[in-house]
Amino acid sequence: MTAGIEVRGLTKRHPGARLDRPALQNIDLEIPHRQFVSLIGPSGCGKSTLLRILAGLDRADTGQVSLLGRSPKQASRRKAIGLVSQTPALLPWLTVRQNVALPGKVNRRAGSKIDSPDELLRAVGLEESADQYPHELSGGMLQRVAVARALGLRPDVLLMDEPFSALDEFTREALQYQLLGLWQQRATTVVFVTHSVREAVVLSDRIVVMSARPGRIHEVLDVDLPRPRDRKVVKGPHMHDLEDRVRASLQSAWKAGAAPDDLVPL
Structure with missing residues (x-):
């Protein structure tokens, strides 16, 4: 499968931060073209920072980032990023x-x-x-x-930073299914930041679980629910099994210093 996004050895430090506590450390990630991938983890783990680097709005201190074979700045100039x-x-x-x-x-x-x-x-x-x-x-x-x-x-790549976090549960669920329909029609690579375990499972092909302080990739989980996804699919027992797997991975990631109270188990 063609690589849509490749990240190799990425480290990012915010100005004034302790040298041993970068925002992101040694991030290696590959996202196949046209996949829907969610980033999940506690506040402070660098999800939004990573998204900004992918968008070309921020720069890594070390490492390489490629979007369909181009740097984020090149992809941005070609209007390949939404x-x-x-x-x-x-x-x-x-x-x-x-x-x-x-x-x-x-x-x-x-x-x-x-x-x-x-x-x-x-x-x-x-x-x-x-x-x-x-x-x-x-x-x-x-x-x-x-x-x-x-x-x-x-755009070839759509980056989304908790776009539904401020919405009520009913509206949020409706927009999740609408987004899935648009994604399937347009064959876009999507990277979606969320704090909601359920939202990540409903939407994604893969879920990237991050640990905090410094932000690292803790685990990448495959979501093998059939597509297209509808309410019948996500009400089945396998949905609950997948949610449990994500929560278990998050619990493991907390041992790296993450605080659990900011995750919303929707």
Whole structure:
């Protein structure tokens, strides 16, 4: 299987941090192209830092990072990376359609690669909200707009940093299945940061369990639930077995100094 993302020997220290406590240490990770992979671990283990390095927003101190054979900066310049953060960060003076259209307007050289805003809004079920402004939308709707905007340039890699963490359980579950549908349609490599064991299992092909202080890869677990995933699949006994495996791995990772009270067992 073609490698989508490769990380070799990555170490990252924040300014002023103790030399023996880097944010990330000796990270080796390979994510096949078009897989959905979740990063899970306690706060402070470097999940978001790793995502920022993959996005080209931060730099590692040592090691190599490759996205489809390119450096993060090269992949970013080619508009091969989409990023969805915890907060949608929409421009309040623009309508939903205008917010979704913005990447195409500032990246005109992308040409035919750009999807139309209305097509993207249909994909996330928000075509009727195209002329509304962000302050008129619910939290779940705002995140759907953010996902639509990130997909506008048809990125090869979609990086998502706890995009559903602030939503209620019902909305969160609905958006998980919508995201899976979009991912399967577009054949994108997804790296998804979460604190929720259940969310990681529902979404992923593989789950990367990280330990903290310093952040390291503790274990990589395969999720062998059939696809496409629906509520019937995730209500079966094997789902619970997989959740137990992830929790056991997290318990083991805590021995490296992680604090368990910030994980949400949804």
